[in-house]
Amino acid sequence: xxxxxxxxxxxxxxxxxxxxxxxxxxxxxxxxxxxxxxxxxxxxxxxxxxxxxxxxxxxxxxxxxxxxxxxxxxxxxxxxxxxxxxxxxxxxxxxxxxxxxxxxxxxxxxxxxxxxxxxxxxxxxxxxxxxxxxxxxxxxxxxxxxxxxxxxxxxxxxxxxxxxxxxxxxxxxxxxxxxxxxxxxxxxxxxxxxxxxxxxxxxxxxxxxxxxxxxxxxxxxxxxxxxxxxxxxxxxxxxxxxxxxxxxxxxxxxxxxxxxxxxxxxxxxxxxxxxxxxxxxxxxxxxxxxxxxxxxxxxxxxxxxxxxxxxxxxxxxxxxxxxxxxxxxxxxxxxxxxxxxxxxxxxxxxxxxxxxxxxxxxxxxxxxxxxxxxxxxxxxxxxxxxxxxxxxxxxxxxxxxxxxxxxxxxxx
Numbered sequence: 001x002x003x004x005x006x007x008x009x010x011x012x013x014x015x016x017x018x019x020x021x022x023x024x025x026x027x028x029x030x031x032x033x034x035x036x037x038x039x040x041x042x043x044x045x046x047x048x049x050x051x052x053x054x055x056x057x058x059x060x061x062x063x064x065x066x067x068x069x070x071x072x073x074x075x076x077x078x079x080x081x082x083x084x085x086x087x088x089x090x091x092x093x094x095x096x097x098x099x100x101x102x103x104x105x106x107x108x109x110x111x112x113x114x115x116x117x118x119x120x121x122x123x124x125x126x127x128x129x130x131x132x133x134x135x136x137x138x139x140x141x142x143x144x145x146x147x148x149x150x151x152x153x154x155x156x157x158x159x160x161x162x163x164x165x166x167x168x169x170x171x172x173x174x175x176x177x178x179x180x181x182x183x184x185x186x187x188x189x190x191x192x193x194x195x196x197x198x199x200x201x202x203x204x205x206x207x208x209x210x211x212x213x214x215x216x217x218x219x220x221x222x223x224x225x226x227x228x229x230x231x232x233x234x235x236x237x238x239x240x241x242x243x244x245x246x247x248x249x250x251x252x253x254x255x256x257x258x259x260x261x262x263x264x265x266x267x268x269x270x271x272x273x274x275x276x277x278x279x280x281x282x283x284x285x286x287x288x289x290x291x292x293x294x295x296x297x298x299x300x301x302x303x304x305x306x307x308x309x310x311x312x313x314x315x316x317x318x319x320x321x322x323x324x325x326x327x328x329x330x331x332x333x334x335x336x337x338x339x340x341x342x343x344x345x346x347x348x349x350x351x352x353x354x355x356x357x358x359x360x361x362x363x364x365x366x367x368x369x370x371x372x373x374x375x376x377x378x379x380x381x382x383x384x385x386x387x388x389x390x391x392x393x394x395x396x397x398x399x400x401x402x403x404x405x406x407x408x409x410x411x412x
Contacts, residue, residue, distance in 0.1 A: 046297075046299040046302050047293040047295065047297075047302060047310050047311070047312035048295065048312045049295045049312045049313065049314050050311075050312060051311070051312050052064075052065050052309050052310070052311050052312075053293070053302065053309065053310050053311075053312070054308070054309050055302045055303060055304050055305065055306045055307060055309075055310060056302075056303065056304025056305070057304075060309060062096065065290070065308075065309045066093075066096045066097060066100055067100065068288070068308070069097060069288040069290065069308070070097055070100035070101040070259060072259075072286050072287065072288040073252055073257070073259065073260065073284060073286055073287075074248055074252070074259075074260050074261075074262065074279065074284060074286070074287045074288065075097060075259065075260075075261050075262070075287070075288035075289075075290065076261075076262040076264065076268075076269045076275060076276065076287060076288065076289050076290070077090050077093055077094070077261060077262065077263055077264075077290055077291075078264065078265065078266030078267075078268075078269045078270070078289075078290070078291040078292065078307070079263065079264070079265060079266060079292065080265070080266065080292075081144050081148075081265060081332070082144055082145070082148070082347060083292075083294075083313075084148055085292070085313045085314060086292045086313065087148050087149060087151065087152065088151075089292045089311055089313060090152060090263060090292075091151050091152055091155060093290060093311075094106070094152065094155060094261060095155065097259065097261060098159060098161070101258075101259040103256045103257070103258040103259065104161050104258050104259045104260075104261060105161065105162045105163075105164055105251045105254060105258045105259070105260045105261070106152075106156050106161055106162070106163050106164070106260075106261050106262075106263065107163075107164040107165075107166040107244070107247055107248055107251060107260060107261065107262045107263065107264075108152075108163060108164070108165065108166060108167075108262075108263050108264075109166050109167055109244060109262070109263060109264035109265060109268070110138075110141070110142045110144075110149065110167070110263075111136055111141065111142075111163075111165035111166070111167060112137075112141055112165055112167045112168055112169045112170070113165045113166075113167070113168065113169070113190055113191075113247070114165075114169055115135065115136045115137055115141070115165055116164070116165045117135075118132060118135035118136040119136065119163040119164070119165055120162075120163075121135065122136075122153065122156075122157055122163065123156055123157050123160060123161065123162060123163055124160075125157065129150065132153070133146055139374045139375070139378060140334065140335065140374050141167075141170065141334075142332070143332050143333060143334075143374070143378070144332060145328075152263065162251075162254070162258075164247055164248075164251050164260075165247070166243065166244040166247040166248065166262065166264070167240070167243060167244065168190050168192060168239070168240070168243040169190065170334050172184070172188070172189065172190055172192075173236060173239065173240075174337070175188070176235075176236065176239055180235075181194065181195075181235065181239065190243070191246065192239065192242055192243045192246060193242065193246065194242075195235075195238035195239060195241065195242035195278060195281075196238075196242075196277060196278055196280075196281035198234060198238060198273070198277070199273065199277065201271065201273065202271075202273035202274075202277070203225065203234065205270075205271065205273060206230075206233070206234055206237065207225060207230065209267075210230050210233050210234075237274070238278075240268070241268055241274040241275050241277070241278045242278045244262065244264060244268065244275050244278075245275050245278035245279045245281075245282055245284075246278075246282065248260050248262055248275070248279060248284075249279065249282045249283075249284055252284065262275065266291050266292075269289050269291065269307065270289075270291070270306050270307065271303075271305055271306055272287070272289065272305070275287075276289060288308055289307040289308050290307060290308060290309055290310070290311070291306070291307040291309075291310045291311070292310070292311055292313045293310040293311060293312055293313060294313055295312050295313060295314055327381055327382065327384045327385075327386065327407055328350070328351070328381070329350065329351055329352050329377075329381050329390075329405060330346065330347040330349075330350020330351050330352040330353065331343050331344075331345065331346055331347070331350070331352045331357060332344045332345040333363070333377065335373070335374060336362050339364065339370070339371070339372060340362040340363055340364040340371050340395060341362065341363045341371050341374075341376075341377050342360065342361075342362050343357060343358065343359055343360060343361045343362070343363065344359065345359060346358060346359055351405050351406065351407060351408075352405065354406070355392070355403050355404060355405040355406065356403055357392075357394065357403065357405075358396070360396075361394045361395070361396050362394065362395040362396075363377065363392055363393070363394055364393050364394070364395050364400070365391075365392065365393035366380040366381075366390065366391075366392055366393075367380055367390060367391060368391065384407050385407070386407055386408065386409050387407065387408065387409035388407055389404045389405065389406050389407070390404070390405040390406075390407065391403075391404055391405075392404070392405055
């Protein structure tokens, strides 16, 4: 915590998820948006659908965006994990970059390093889809619908583009959360080195985001920059950024000096605060950053420096029939060490959010059945008919409560 606290007193803040009794939930920053003046007109479309825009500038052609990006050693493509349109944009952008720079490696936030062998076997054509997802432990480590990502995986396999696991194992995040980075033996750190200290701007960016997702029961806006939980949250986020930056840095050393493209949540990319900041500390300063931008988002959020360019995406594009017909609770989770499903992320506007589920809650029972495996949650939700209620037993801190997740009826 020394580096973090020094940064806080020198700059005004710090990052999060280390030391005793820490919350081990790295929030998905892709879901968080910076607050803007309510007077701003939301109807103004600053990034029209199908157009590239330079933040703080104006429209730019796709050929210019791709030409500039392909000359860099690293390009990061952001996403909101559950947005199908974002993944379609990523596929389109990957194809354009690959045409300009065939020597390529694709790194994915979705995979921890321990499953790298599965990625290699998939690209080599040795595994079926089902075998690949099982070998990569997808249901446990990510749990977002794999159909959203499979086109990207197939693109890599079709073109024999190496796929690299960028993330770290959940167990390491939990250990760091309870002991601090310095309290974890070097041999247990998965090779992750001490993260570079955060900038004051990053701390200012994270504080309102953390306040929106505060799991301590405080009212929104009550979180202070020196709040111990916030400091742990910050340090944990940096751990994640550092791990991905190191994996990207290693990929650059492959024969042929390939273009390394990183697929990750937009929050790890925006303003260069997260992974780009850690890459710079590792000696990689020339990093391209491209983001999908939901049409209709207020203009004030497309601030100069948020990315090199953003691409306008239809914000309410209909999902495919296969995906839209599936019941979704709207959470990402991991299995807790002592049993139950620990909630990592609650999607905005989801059934889970409406029911009152929060980040860090532990679902111990679903429909009266103890949750002992990932499948206990996944299969229960899949079986839930439209228009019915699903009783859930939650553990929040030392309290246990019953809530009802209400699945809406099918709209005709």
